Structure formats: C-alpha cells, structure tokens
Amino acid sequence: MLILNNVEVTFDPFILVVKGVSMEVPEGSIVAILGANGAGKSTILKAISGVIRMERGRVSHGFIQFNGKRIENLPPEEVAKLGIIYVHEGRSVFEELTVEEDLLAGLYGRRSLDPKDALEFVYNYFPQLKRKRKLKSGLLSGGEQQMLVIGRALISKPDVLLLDEPSLGLAPKVVTEVFRTIKQINESEGLTVVLAEQNVRKALEIAEYGYVIEGGRVVLHGTAEKLIRNPDVQNYYLGIGEAGRISYQDVKSYKRRKRWIS
Amino acid sequence: MVLLEMIVMGLAAGTIYGVMALSFVLIYRVGKIVNIAVGDMVLLGAYLIFAFSGLGLVEDPVINLILGLILASIFGLVIAVGTERFLMRPLYGQSILSLIMMTVALGMILRGATIVKWGTVLRVFPGQHEVFPPIPFTIGPIEIPYVYLWSITGAFLIFGSFLYLFRKTLFGFAMRAVSLDPEAAATHGISIKKIYTYTWMIAYVAAFLAGLVLGAINGITVIVSYLGLARALPAALIGGLDSPGGAMLGGLLLGLIEHTVGTFLNAYIPGIRAIIPYIVLLVVLIVKPYGLFGTVRIERV
Ligand SMILES: Nc1ncnc2c1ncn2[C@@H]1O[C@H](COP(=O)(O)OP(=O)(O)OP(=O)(O)O)[C@@H](O)[C@H]1O
Numbered sequence: 401m402l403i404l405n406n407v408e409v410t411f412d413p414f415i416l417v418v419k420g421v422s423m424e425v426p427e428g429s430i431v432a433i434l435g436a437n438g439a440g441k442s443t444i445l446k447a448i449s450g451v452i453r454m455e456r457g458r459v460s461h462g463f464i465q466f467n468g469k470r471i472e473n474l475p476p477e478e479v480a481k482l483g484i485i486y487v488h489e490g491r492s493v494f495e496e497l498t499v500e501e502d503l504l505a506g507l508y509g510r511r512s513l514d515p516k517d518a519l520e521f522v523y524n525y526f527p528q529l530k531r532k533r534k535l536k537s538g539l540l541s542g543g544e545q546q547m548l549v550i551g552r553a554l555i556s557k558p559d560v561l562l563l564d565e566p567s568l569g570l571a572p573k574v575v576t577e578v579f580r581t582i583k584q585i586n587e588s589e590g591l592t593v594v595l596a597e598q599n600v601r602k603a604l605e606i607a608e609y610g611y612v613i614e615g616g617r618v619v620l621h622g623t624a625e626k627l628i629r630n631p632d633v634q635n636y637y638l639g640i641g642e643a644g645r646i647s648y649q650d651v652k653s654y655k656r657r658k659r660w661i662s
Numbered sequence: 663m664v665l666l667e668m669i670v671m672g673l674a675a676g677t678i679y680g681v682m683a684l685s686f687v688l689i690y691r692v693g694k695i696v697n698i699a700v701g702d703m704v705l706l707g708a709y710l711i712f713a714f715s716g717l718g719l720v721e722d723p724v725i726n727l728i729l730g731l732i733l734a735s736i737f738g739l740v741i742a743v744g745t746e747r748f749l750m751r752p753l754y755g756q757s758i759l760s761l762i763m764m765t766v767a768l769g770m771i772l773r774g775a776t777i778v779k780w781g782t783v784l785r786v787f788p789g790q791h792e793v794f795p796p797i798p799f800t801i802g803p804i805e806i807p808y809v810y811l812w813s814i815t816g817a818f819l820i821f822g823s824f825l826y827l828f829r830k831t832l833f834g835f836a837m838r839a840v841s842l843d844p845e846a847a848a849t850h851g852i853s854i855k856k857i858y859t860y861t862w863m864i865a866y867v868a869a870f871l872a873g874l875v876l877g878a879i880n881g882i883t884v885i886v887s888y889l890g891l892a893r894a895l896p897a898a899l900i901g902g903l904d905s906p907g908g909a910m911l912g913g914l915l916l917g918l919i920e921h922t923v924g925t926f927l928n929a930y931i932p933g934i935r936a937i938i939p940y941i942v943l944l945v946v947l948i949v950k951p952y953g954l955f956g957t958v959r960i961e962r963v
C-alpha cells in the first residue's frame with residue numbers, strides 16, 4: 401500500500417506546486433491521476449519517486465508511506481531499490497544504447513536477477529522489442545520507445561510502477577496497445593500502477609480508481625465508473641456536454657530540467 | 663626501414679597518449695567535466711609509484727615496480743573518492759565554467775602536493791636501468807626502447823578491460839545511461855554519485871599508468887604534468903572528446919604524427935618535434951572541433 405498524506409511539494413526557492421494531496425494506492429491496483437497541463441500530475445509522481453530532489457524540489461509538508469515505511473525525500477536510487485520505479489513522460493530512452501543494453505541498464509539496481517531471464521520476461525510482454533534488440537534505442541518509433549521505457553522499468557520486477565503520461569504523442573491505436581499491455585502486466589504480475597494521464601477516457605478504461613488534480617489539489621476522486629459518469633469530468637475532460645471539445649494537446653510549458661544537486 | 667621504425671615508435675608512444683586521453687574522455691563523457699588536471703594526475707602517479715616502489719618490498723626490480731604501480735593505484739582510488747566527494751560534488755548543477763575552474767584547482771593542488779613532498783629535483787624509478795635497459799628491444803630490423811613494451815602492454819590491459827566493462831557489463835550500461843540522462847538513470851536505482859566516483863577511479867588509474875611510462879621516459883619532474891596534458895588533450899580532441907575508442911585512436915594518431923612528421927621536420931627545425939602536439943591541437947580545433955570520432959547524435963524528427 402502506497403499512501404500520500406497531505407503532501408506538499410516545494411521547488412527552490414519557494415514555489416509551491418503540490419498543495420496538500422492525499423491518496424491511497426492499494427497493492428495490485430491501477431490508480432489514475434488525471435488533470436490538464438500543469439496540474440501537478442508529474443510532480444506528484446516525482447515526489448513519490450524522489451526525482452524532485454534532482455530538480456531542487458522537496459516534500460515540504462505531509463508524508464509518503466510505502467508498506468509502512470516513510471519514503472518522502474529519499475534519493476531516487478533508494479526509492480527505486482524499494483521497488484518503486486518512475487517512468488518519465490516523453491520517453492527518456494538512452495538513445496545511444498541498443499534496445500537490449502537500454503533494458504539491462506534498468507537492471508543495475510537489482511543485479512541479483514539473471515539478465516537472460518529478466519530480458520525474456522520483458523520480451524514476453526513486448527515481442528517487438530525482441531525483434532529490435534540490436535538497434536540503437538534512439539532509432540525506435542515513438543510507440544516502441546514507450547514500450548522500451550516501460551520494459552526497462554519492469555525488468556527489475558518492481559512492486560509499483562509510476563507511469564507518467566505514456567499516451568503522450570502516440571497514435572490512438574498504439575495507445576490502446578500500450579494500455580492493454582499495462583493492464584495485462586497488472587493482472588498477471590500483481591503490479592501496482594499509478595498512471596498520470598491527460599487521456600482521461602483511456603486511463604479510466606484500465607484504472608480502478610482515479611484522482612482529478614487541478615492547481616496542485618485533488619478536486620475530485622472516486623472509482624473509475626463513478627468518475628466517468630461525473631458531469632464535470634464529462635464536461636471538462638471528456639469533451640462531452642455544453643462546453644464542447646477542449647484541446648489539452650498544448651505545447652509543454654515546462655521542460656524537464658537537467659540540473660540537479662545532491 | 664627508418665620510416666618503419668618511426669611508425670612503430672609512433673604507435674608505441676601513441677598507446678600511452680591514448681591511455682591519458684581515455685582518462686580525460688571518461689570524465690568528460692560521464693561527468694561533463696573538462697578535466698584540466700589530467701597531466702597533474704599523471705605526475706602524481708609517477709611520484710606515488712616512485713614512492714611505493716622505493717619501499718623495496720620485493721627483490722626483483724620489475725616486480726617491485728609493478729607492485730609500486732598497484733599500490734599507487736589503490737592509493738589513487740582513495741584520492742578519486744576525495745576528488746568526487748569534496749571537490750566536484752558541491753558543484754554539480756553549477757555552470758560548466760566553475761567545474762573547469764575546479765579541475766584547474768585540483769591540478770594545482772596535486773602538483774603542489776608533489777612539490778611539497780618530493781621537491782623539484784629530477785627523480786628516477788628504483789631499478790630504472792635494470793627495468794628499462796638502455797639497449798633497445800629489437801624486433802627483426804626494428805629497434806624500440808624497452809619502456810615502450812611497458813606502454814603497449816599496460817595500454818592493452820587497461821584498455822581491454824575498460825572496453826569490456828563499458829560495452830559488455832551492466833556497470834558499463836549504467837555508466838553510459840548516466841552519461842546520457844542522469845535523471846532517468848537514477849529512477850532505476852543507479853546512484854549517480856557512485857558512478858561518478860567509479861569514473862574518477864578509472865581515470866586516476868589510467869593516469870597513473872601513464873605516469874609510470876612518462877616518468878620512465880623523461881624522469882620524474884613537474885615537466886611530466888605538462889607533457890601529460892599536452893598529449894592527452896589533442897589525442898582526446900582528435901578522438902572526439904566523448905568516445906573511449908576514439909581516445910585510443912587519437913592517441914595512436916598523435917604518436918604517429920609526432921614520430922613521423924615531427925622527426926622529419928626536426929632535421930630542419932631542431933626542437934620542433936616537441937611542439938608538434940600543440941600544432942596538431944590547433945589544427946584539430948580549427949578544422950574539426952568535435953574531433954574525428956565524436957559521437958554522432960541521433961536526431962529523430
Ligand atoms: N522544477 C520545477 N521548478 C519550478 N516549477 C516547477 C518545476 N517542476 C514543475 N514546476 C511547475 O509545477 C507545475 C506542475 O507541473 P507538472 O509537470 O507536475 O504538471 P503536469 O500535471 O504533469 O502537466 P503536464 O500534463 O503538462 O505534464 C507547473 O506549473 C510547472 O511549471
């Protein structure tokens with residue numbers, strides 16, 4: 401069980417981005433974090449994974465608990481070793497490594513696993529990657545790169561996968577395929593998934609529970625069935641109702657920062 | 663026949679330039695740090711080997727020197743930890759310029775330390791004459807100084823094991839992952855600080871090996887540090903700055919130019935051979951600033 405209790409995230413110097421978010425992610429479930437650009441979805445996942453520490457951010461209030469252990473503000477490599485793997489939005493493949501090397505880099509934190517078995521475990525879910533295993537990962541298509549980064553997260557057999565907008569920039573057919581595979585892994589491996597998405601419809605197809613975020617706060621939460629029938633969700637996020645279609649495909653206002661400090 | 667000998671000499675000398683370039687390139691590739699201290703690391707290596715082999719722990723002078731190299735390298739691992747932890751880590755996230763300035767400072771600290779400890783008189787390794795006999799080693803008609811056998815063997819061992827590590831092991835994949843995207847690497851349980859520390863360790867050990875060879879050729883004085891930087895930099899630049907394989911090729915090419923073109927010109931302009939590396943450096947910077955074997959970035963549109 402992953403618990404966020406009244407979590408606030410502050411970036412240097414005093415930029416408050418997440419303003420008291422509480423969430424519960426039961427073991428083996430898929431939980432969606434929904435919201436528009438800049439709502440704070442990525443920041444919540446980065447807070448859980450410790451990645452905010454590399455962007456001059458920290459959990460300044462509240463706590464995050466995983467299986468009874470406090471994990472807020474741990475360095476990212478420590479969180480990863482606890483079995484929580486964050487997958488960045490925008491497909492951060494190690495472009496000069498081959499697909500196979502790229503996957504194996506994901507195994508570094510769990511060197512006790514046999515590399516051959518681990519690779520087969522991933523190829524089993526993503527057969528396409530096996531066919532392209534000798535290719536430089538920077539040369540894969542967008543969909544394949546998304547599969548690669550998910551595969552690289554899976555290879556260390558994590559307990560929790562934090563997926564940041566896996567649908568971003570993918571064709572609808574590919575999105576369906578990626579989401580189907582996520583669901584499949586969740587069911588057969590008992591993997592817990594936290595899924596940050598703007599694609600509300602797709603996300604709620606596979607999630608059991610969802611949290612809607614606006615301006616760094618939870619404005620609505622409930623089971624997937626309840627959310628999908630909620631008039632506000634239908635209106636603002638599914639483009640059904642009087643307001644008509646809203647485009648959330650705007651250019652990202654914020655680019656991931658490479659700078660980091662200890 | 664003279665030409666053939668010059669070529670062999672050039673390649674032999676080039677191996678150690680390649681090792682120094684590897685030291686430089688690794689720090690640049692993984693930590694994005696331009697390490698101006700590389701020559702001083704070479705100098706420190708020479709003195710430490712001198713000191714440890716000076717203990718005379720074993721009878722045989724060859725084994726004694728090798729033991730000196732091993733002990734110095736172990737000492738180098740400790741210095742690597744200190745370098746990363748106390749000099750570099752406080753500056754991560756700062757500008758490239760402050761990191762360069764820090765390596766300049768590191769160089770001055772290392773060089774200064776050798777002067778404080780060992781003064782400025784020229785030293786030679788214990789058993790220098792038995793280990794590196796003045797009579798040359800002959801292969802058929804070619805004669806090369808003994809010290810180059812050390813250079814070739816050492817370069818082969820360190821390069822071979824490094825390339826294996828870098829290209830075939832999880833550690834190597836992790837190292838390359840950190841060099842490409844530290845943040846993504848960290849989410850997979852890869853500790854960036856540890857990878858940086860290991861990188862400094864490899865860089866120190868490579869520099870120390872070069873210290874043995876340059877110290878044997880020139881004697882151990884502060885000159886070694888300038889020689890080291892003046893060879894490592896052009897070799898690394900020719901090799902494209904971020905490619906370990908390119909570093910070795912760059913080293914070999916530099917050695918070759920120095921011992922062919924340089925030796926020819928030396929007959930007309932005495933002393934010019936010594937500044938050939940600088941000329942090569944200038945030419946490469948002007949003609950091909952990213953080197954001959956630099957990584958071609960993959961651009962997907
Ligand atoms: N390192 C940072 N420093 C300062 N502000 C930041 C930092 N990271 C994110 N923010 C700000 O926090 C807000 C939320 O960003 P976040 O990336 O979490 O949004 P998101 O919901 O993931 O949006 P998107 O759908 O566009 O990915 C944005 O306004 C952003 O500018």
Ligand SMILES: [Mg+2]
Nearest residue numbers: 441442489565
């Ligand atoms: Mg986001």
